[in-house]
Amino acid sequence: MRAKTSRPKDEGQRTKDKVLGRRIAQHPILSFEERNPINFSFEGRPMTGRQGETIAAALAANGIRLFRHAEKTGRPRGFFCAVGKCASCLMVVDGQPNTMVCMEPLREGVKVERQRGRGKLGDCPRGDCPQNRFYP
């Protein structure tokens, strides 16, 4: 999080962020080091986040706030607590529904989709999804 002067690795992305203004450029106390860009997709659209951040932070930096539609009412939901307590930010990540994206670190190439309703368990394309690793 804090001060370390390192060289910007992606001038293009940095300018884009600055233009969009969703990343803090100047701060009196904190200085955010330029971290490696991480490419991921949201609803099939390519997006770029930064290494070391959560999926929720990367989406917020890309201007995405609507994460899912509630199971009963279908109302739009985003994150609320951002620390893994409220379960308002559940999304489908690499086919795995109910992933708490405010806690899930951003990985290269990860596919993030909005969740509608409760999602379906058991159709996880990855072999290492939680239900498999806890109950093999």
Place this chain on the structure above:
Amino acid sequence: MNSTDIAIVGGGPAGLCAAIAASRLGAKVALIDDNDRLGGQLVKQTHKFFGSKRHYCGTRGMDIATILEQELRALPAEMLPGTSVIGLYGAVPQEQSGKDRVEMTNDRTLPFPLSTSPLRASTSNGTLGLANRERFFKLGYKCLIVATGAAENNILFQNNDLPGVYGAGAVQTLMNVYGVKPGARVLMVGSGNIGLIVSYQLIQAGIDVAAVVEALPRIGGYHVHAAKLARLGVPILTSHTVLSTLGKEEVEGAVICKVGKDFKPVPRTARSLKVDTICLAVGLTPLSELLWQSGCKMVYVPELGGHVAWHNENMQTNLCHVYLAGDVSGIEEASTAMLEGRVAGAHAATQVLGPNPEARRILAESRAELCAIRQGPFGDKAACGKARLAECAPLGTVPARGLSPKPTF
């Protein structure tokens, strides 16, 4: 199965201090936290703390997290970051003889017989089920310290579930940990210290704060924080509340209005504000799930933020092997959480290892400091809540294997 003397759940200020105190006294400690980084909510606190030097005054919260983590790293404590507690078994391990038997004063009856758990034969007083990103595993413990902290409250208003209505802590995490702006223009609801400090931090991050609304007729937090905002031209509207959120899929505005003495909206005072984010700083609720599950006596104390486990001055619940510390024992601040952690850690270590003059010193000192802090102008509420606990003391303490309910020094 692995086992430890003291399992501590939660690596925030309370958990870290408990781990440091217990580990220094020679107990085998395991500290569990679901975040990859220890420090709890300290990691996003960019403001400097008040109080005395001993309580890290003048140091920013995020630096205190680093200091405490380094202190703990120098000790032989086991750290389990990125690990969630997903189970708690055998919390009442000992067969109670007729004489010692204490009726559980909980209103809730547990759906399963804890005392017939298969762990009865082991030397542990209970077992935690843990899961990290790779695997599930179990950890036996003699003493458990629950330092899980608190969760942010929401309040009722129309469309309070739209994306863009964020907790104050979420806003802090987003901007101070990840450097991402939560929005361009924010309405802050609540003028307690969190509301005031986060408003100031929003401005530091280059985000506009449209107003701070407060339902009470006076500002809730310290004057020094409110004055900083006032100097920057942020209106702090007392006797005001948020009525509804505008927007269909996301927050596009907010309607605020005046409230009377009865906290009901005053007619014809509603007005809309052009904001894209509504930040709620309307209090916290202790995260007591583990304590509920452990079967200890729970008490509803509004001054402490909701249901808390009954505890004595040693932060011990009526189950003599279960402790708690920090916001889960009543909503206060990081300074008191650290002191409570020290008390819980030192007392649990004494239970496991036996009498120790150093533990006695830590206990006496930390308890005195807690009293001193709670005598301050903003400590009233917590002091009052803790006094309420004393009024509803349980009939007795439930003993545990290998521990003496009242250690002698």
